[in-house]
Amino acid sequence: MRADARKNRDHLLAVAGTAITEQGVDVSLRDIARRADVGLATLLRHYPTREALLDAVLRTSFDELAAQAGELETSSSPEDALATWLRDCVAWTTEYRGVTVLMAAAIEEPESALHASCVTLRAAGARLLTRAQAAGAARTDIDGADLFALVAMLAWVGDQPSLAPRADHLFKVVASAILTSAG
Template sequence: MRADAQKNYSHLLAVAHDVVAEHGVDASMRDIARRASVGLATLLRHFPTREALFDALLCTNLDELTRKAGELETSNSPDEALVSWFREWIAFAQSYRGVVALMAAAHTNPDSALYASCAAVHSASARLLLRAQAEGTARADMNGDDMFGLMAALGWLVDLPSFAPRADHLVHLITSAILTNWPSNDVKKKGVKKAVR
């Protein structure tokens, strides 16, 4: 892709990110084009359908989330990395209303444009869990599928307005149940930075 085309593509994704954050997955292509100060035809040249735009946007952000998991694997203790991973996931899920349903559908559909990025998030979750299990700080009766399921359930729950204010507390409850040496009243004392935005 030429440099100017890449710049336009990146600009459209950045604007789409903001519009989707405000309006969820039902955001209008016209609103995105208007906000990006381009015509609808220009937006459609880059992204022929709304699904193509959302797939590109979500893949970009899921790939960034996976990259953060890699950083957590090397920069945090296994238990702190797991707590931070849940918080990163919730921040992502809350920034795109409706994203968890899209991911749940894509997770088992190899033909989906989101499939590879969803699989990477699943793998990153499993690695973080295995690392904590290897150190003896996470329950041994869980696997990567369980971890991804808990993340999806929590992401779906905090997408509901009545539960969104309790996101931090719900993360605290779930991670306390997963981590064997992480007493429920010590999560804040351990100095794990609150990341839910």
């Protein structure tokens, strides 16, 4: 890709990320194009669907969370690794309003542009959970799919204006239900 084309594409993704953070995943594609100072056709030429644009915007974060899980596996206790990753994953998911609904749907739809990223993220969390379970630090009656659903649930709570003030408390409640030694 030419340097100017890459620069334009990076600018478009940065603008889209800001718009999604501010207005949620249902932000108008026309608004994103206007903010990026390009035509809607240009946006659609690069990203033919909303999901394709979202995948491009979110993929770096998905990859970073998956990489973080790998780092935590070797640098932290199983309990601390799972708790840290869970908190960071929920915080990231809350940053992009409405993304949890798309992630929950994409994980079950192989044709979704977000599917591969969601599967990778769920697998990263599942590895941390399995490690904590093997160490006796996490309950054994949940799996990676349950953990992924709990992330979505906690992010949804944080996304609701009337519930957001309780999000940290509810995170602690859920974490203590997952981690056998949390209190």
